[in-house]
Amino acid sequence: xxxxxxxxxxxxxxxxxxxxxxxxxxxxxxxxxxxxxxxxxxxxxxxxxxxxxxxxxxxxxxxxxxxxxxxxxxxxxxxxxxxxxxxxxxxxxxxxxxxxxxxxxxxxxxxxxxxxxxxxxxxxxxxxxxxxxxxxxxxxxxxxxxxxxxxxxxxxxxxxxxxxxxxxxxxxxxxxxxxxxxxxxxxxxxxxxxxxxxxxxxxxxxxxxxxxxxxxxxxxxxxxxxxxxxxxxxxxxxxxxxxxxxxxxxxxxxxxxxxxxxxxxxxxxxxxxxxxxxxxxxxxxxxxxxxxxxxxxxxxxxxxxxxxxxxxxxxxxxxxxxxxxxxxxxxxxxxxxxxxxxxxxxxxxxxxxxxxxxxxxxxxxxxxxxxxxxxxxxxxxxxxxxxxxxxxxxxxxxxxxxxxxxxxxxxxxxxxxxxxxxxxxxxxxxxxxxxxxxxxxxxxxxxxxxxxxxxxxxxxxxxxxxxxxxxxxxxxxxxxxxxxxxxxxxxxxxxxxxxxxxxxxxxxxxxxxxxxxxxxxxxxxxxxxxxxxxxxxxxxxxxxxxxxxxxxxxxxxxxxxxxxxxxxxxxxxxxxxxxxxxxxxxxxxxxxxxxxxxxxxxxxxxxxxxxxxxxxxxxxxxxxxxxxxxxxxxxxxxxxxxxxxxxxxxxxxxxxxxxxxxxxxxxxxxxxxxxxxxxxxxxxx
Ligand code: ADP
Ligand code: MG
Numbered sequence: 001x002x003x004x005x006x007x008x009x010x011x012x013x014x015x016x017x018x019x020x021x022x023x024x025x026x027x028x029x030x031x032x033x034x035x036x037x038x039x040x041x042x043x044x045x046x047x048x049x050x051x052x053x054x055x056x057x058x059x060x061x062x063x064x065x066x067x068x069x070x071x072x073x074x075x076x077x078x079x080x081x082x083x084x085x086x087x088x089x090x091x092x093x094x095x096x097x098x099x100x101x102x103x104x105x106x107x108x109x110x111x112x113x114x115x116x117x118x119x120x121x122x123x124x125x126x127x128x129x130x131x132x133x134x135x136x137x138x139x140x141x142x143x144x145x146x147x148x149x150x151x152x153x154x155x156x157x158x159x160x161x162x163x164x165x166x167x168x169x170x171x172x173x174x175x176x177x178x179x180x181x182x183x184x185x186x187x188x189x190x191x192x193x194x195x196x197x198x199x200x201x202x203x204x205x206x207x208x209x210x211x212x213x214x215x216x217x218x219x220x221x222x223x224x225x226x227x228x229x230x231x232x233x234x235x236x237x238x239x240x241x242x243x244x245x246x247x248x249x250x251x252x253x254x255x256x257x258x259x260x261x262x263x264x265x266x267x268x269x270x271x272x273x274x275x276x277x278x279x280x281x282x283x284x285x286x287x288x289x290x291x292x293x294x295x296x297x298x299x300x301x302x303x304x305x306x307x308x309x310x311x312x313x314x315x316x317x318x319x320x321x322x323x324x325x326x327x328x329x330x331x332x333x334x335x336x337x338x339x340x341x342x343x344x345x346x347x348x349x350x351x352x353x354x355x356x357x358x359x360x361x362x363x364x365x366x367x368x369x370x371x372x373x374x375x376x377x378x379x380x381x382x383x384x385x386x387x388x389x390x391x392x393x394x395x396x397x398x399x400x401x402x403x404x405x406x407x408x409x410x411x412x413x414x415x416x417x418x419x420x421x422x423x424x425x426x427x428x429x430x431x432x433x434x435x436x437x438x439x440x441x442x443x444x445x446x447x448x449x450x451x452x453x454x455x456x457x458x459x460x461x462x463x464x465x466x467x468x469x470x471x472x473x474x475x476x477x478x479x480x481x482x483x484x485x486x487x488x489x490x491x492x493x494x495x496x497x498x499x500x501x502x503x504x505x506x507x508x509x510x511x512x513x514x515x516x517x518x519x520x521x522x523x524x525x526x527x528x529x530x531x532x533x534x535x536x537x538x539x540x541x542x543x544x545x546x547x548x549x550x551x552x553x554x555x556x557x558x559x560x561x562x563x564x565x566x567x568x569x570x571x572x573x574x575x576x577x578x579x580x581x582x583x584x585x586x587x588x589x590x591x592x593x594x595x596x597x598x599x600x601x602x603x604x605x606x607x608x609x610x611x612x613x614x615x616x617x618x619x620x621x622x623x624x625x626x627x628x629x630x631x632x633x634x635x636x637x638x639x640x641x642x643x644x645x646x647x648x649x650x651x652x653x654x655x656x657x658x659x660x661x662x663x664x665x666x667x668x669x670x671x672x673x674x675x676x677x678x679x680x681x682x683x684x685x
Contacts, residue, residue, distance in 0.1 A: 293436025295570025
């Protein structure tokens with residue numbers, strides 16, 4: 001019996017070349033190898049029948065190679081071809097399948113006429129022949145002897161490839177290890193389950209007796225992954241709560257004045273969130289709260305109310321926005337509503353330092369800025385509250401750096417990324433959550449239409465029509481400049497064309513390569529209606545708020561992500577006018593069309609996020625900051641909500657019963673460090 005934690009090389013368990021190949025792929029211990037669970041199973045008790053027609057799903061066939069040789073296309077490109085014939089006959093259908101592999105000339109050493117094989121892949125029709133391109137295959141041996149219990153007549157595991165180790169060999173290795181490992185050394189050590197259970201699950205995962213058993217094993221390991229993540233966030237949450245914060249928000253005088261000046265009522269969701277925030281601020285535990293609300297749900301006013309509560313207690317409050325444009329806009333909004341209350345607001349971005357404090361010499365009460373808040377010479381006098389807008393745009397380090405500018409300040413992070421509950425709990429599990437699940441009333445409807453290569457004159461006419469009714473429009477392009485590789489019209493090019501097309505209407509251009517003061521000038525003119533049409537790249541994606549703009553035409557829409565398109569669309573429908581979001585595409589890519597149709601079908605950010613998750617997976621959905629999530633191997637963020645809840649309460653149980661986990665403390669630390677290393681989870685301390 002070997003300990004699962006031992007170095008493979010130190011055990012005389014495997015031939016040296018296997019150890020080398022495993023090490024090259026990052027596997028060093030028995031435990032690590034055993035964690036490499038199969039990606040699928042082949043039921044070699046029942047192969048599929050040879051099809052007579054192309055198949056939508058992959059099939060698994062057993063047959064004999066009757067011909068195997070390199071072949072050439074007319075173009076001279078070569079490939080390797082093997083014709084596999086059905087020998088079983090009868091219910092297994094009759095006939096042949098031709099298998100082809102490209103760029104794998106070495107196959108001639110492996111595959112020869114006479115061998116019996118299993119092949120797995122989709123069958124398609126090519127000029128009347130049934131073809132499988134790049135099937136996975138395995139040579140079945142008749143002399144398997146007792147090995148046949150591993151490779152044949154059962155549910156056989158198929159693994160993600162490890163270079164240098166054939167499927168068959170890998171299966172042997174797994175089998176060997178499961179027989180040689182000491183089961184107790186595989187246990188997780190949190191006393192959350194019997195020691196033997198992990199071993200049993202590994203056995204079931206590698207060599208299941210039924211698919212149900214395999215699924216149960218998968219769920220168990222998904223639970224384990226969630227558990228590691230939740231240990232991390234719960235641990236952080238408990239730790240954060242141990243700090244003494246300050247009690248803020250005793251005085252609500254400013255808040256009341258602010259309410260009275262507002263020309264509209266706050267939504268129920270806004271009021272509820274402010275109440276939750278106020279309750280947090282009034283305790284000595286530092287606030288650590290996430291405000292989650294779809295685009296246009298009115299997060300800015302909640303931020304403003306929160307900041308007033310801090311200012312009312314005599315300390316400073318800072319708001320960090322992800323872009324210059326947004327910081328400028330927030331600055332204007334805040335000045336507009338807060339100056340009547342006599343509150344000193346200042347703006348600090350890379351190129352600007354603005355506000356009354358410059359003349360009076362008094363410290364600003366509210367500071368709005370970009371990343372510049374983190375660096376520069378900004379020193380806060382007494383920072384009691386930090387608000388971070390569009391959290392997903394900032395990394396962990398930036399959030400932590402701003403928080404360090406104060407002494408355990410209260411923290412409110414805001415995000416418009418509508419992510420499914422499972423992801424929220426995973427990424428922001430250390431934060432309390434307030435949800436803005438209601439939009440302010442009186443919003444015009446947004447009509448979304450997908451148009452495949454329409455006539456330019458029709459598009460122009462539509463835009464002109466809307467302009468003549470006094471509205472404004474965004475025309476969005478994916479690139480600033482022309483690109484050699486892709487034939488995509490750039491914003492700069494489009495700007496010139498649109499200026500001609502629209503005659504007397506003013507057209508503006510905005511993109512990331514403009515200098516900050518140029519951007520600001522263009523935005524000001526658009527906001528004030530001087531510019532009727534803004535040709536833009538995605539610099540306007542986040543937060544821009546111009547209620548009179550009711551048209552958005554997105555060119556080459558297939559090149560944007562779903563979440564991004566949803567954010568872009570959030571720029572319109574902010575006033576009382578009926579709004580139009582038109583997605584233009586060439587229609588050449590069916591997957592892109594499927595993606596774009598999601599937007600036509602719903603305006604609900606959560607539904608869109610789920611669709612995005614289904615289409616692209618969690619890594620891409622959350623962008624680079626949290627992309628470490630794609631390292632998770634077993635969890636299914638759409639289906640495993642219940643597992644996540646279970647993992648959460650297990651983690652809470654483990655950490656509250658024994659925060660230091662006495663004997664297992666080392667393990668716990670390792671677990672947390674490991675998941676932090678791969679996760680880049682947002683942290684607040
Ligand atoms: P987001 O959540 O996308 O940041 P904003 O805070 O920019 O949303 O608000 C979107 C728009 O709705 C702004 O024009 C804002 O003035 C307006 N708004 C916010 N709250 C209300 C409300 N309670 N009633 C009416 N309009 C509101
Ligand atoms: Mg916003």
